[in-house]
């Protein structure tokens with residue numbers, strides 16, 4: 001099953017995986033820090049925040065909650081999957097425009113801040129999308145593209161397990177995005193930010209553990225063999241620290257207009 005198909009069918013395993021990392025919490029913290037230091041936020045001044053591939057809003061909603069008291073906020077949520085329905089349930093902010101569409105099928109509204117977290121990996125022609133993102137920024141606007149660092153614990157785990165989805169496309173994504181930004185003379189900064197994945201559940205094989213293993217294999221848990229599960233547990237043991245934490249790394253590519 002392709003990653004996209006798996007993701008559409010089994011987004012619940014992604015949500016369990018997310019529950020067992022501090023990755024999103026760290027992302028939100030870093031975004032708030034950047035917004036606070038880069039913009040003079042004023043209650044009577046318009047601020048447009050667009051989240052592309054926002055999922056169910058785990059990252060978007062805390063940022064909205066931060067911005068809504070600091071500026072006259074409008075938010076645009078672009079999310080092609082049914083996760084957008086969960087977003088609507090989870091969020092009570094009313095100045096949101098929802099587009100249940102893919103990024104390349106919408107005109108991104110002019111924005112002060114555009115977030116594109118773990119989305120470009122799904123696109124065939126992300127060079128074109130990057131140009132669109134830049135063109136949609138207001139002057140002095142900022143975009144953040146988040147990708148998985150090739151040395152991230154979850155990538156090392158996939159490589160150890162010999163999974164084909166640890167493909168070259170994933171491994172070279174940050175490098176290719178940076179090259180594309182350089183070729184187009186777009187101002188940018190790269191940061192690599194660590195976070196942790198709790199792997200204890202995978203060893204004890206409780207419901208969360210089964211979902212996490214399923215998420216890593218991109219296969220429903222009951223389709224995995226005992227060998228798959230043992231291989232996973234051995235690999236995760238080898239890569240985790242003594243507290244059963246696997247270090248994940250994300251690349252934050254800030255684009256500055």
Ligand SMILES: C[S@@+](CC[C@H](N)C(=O)[O-])C[C@H]1O[C@@H](n2cnc3c(N)ncnc32)[C@H](O)[C@@H]1O
Pocket residue numbers: 024052053054055056058059078079080081083101102103104116117118119122123
């Ligand atoms: C790994 S999730 C990331 C969710 C969220 N941005 C985060 O960082 O937690 C990827 C999201 O991108 C969405 N997505 C996939 N292809 C997309 C496309 N072409 N345009 C916009 N969003 C897309 C998926 O539906 C999913 O919600």
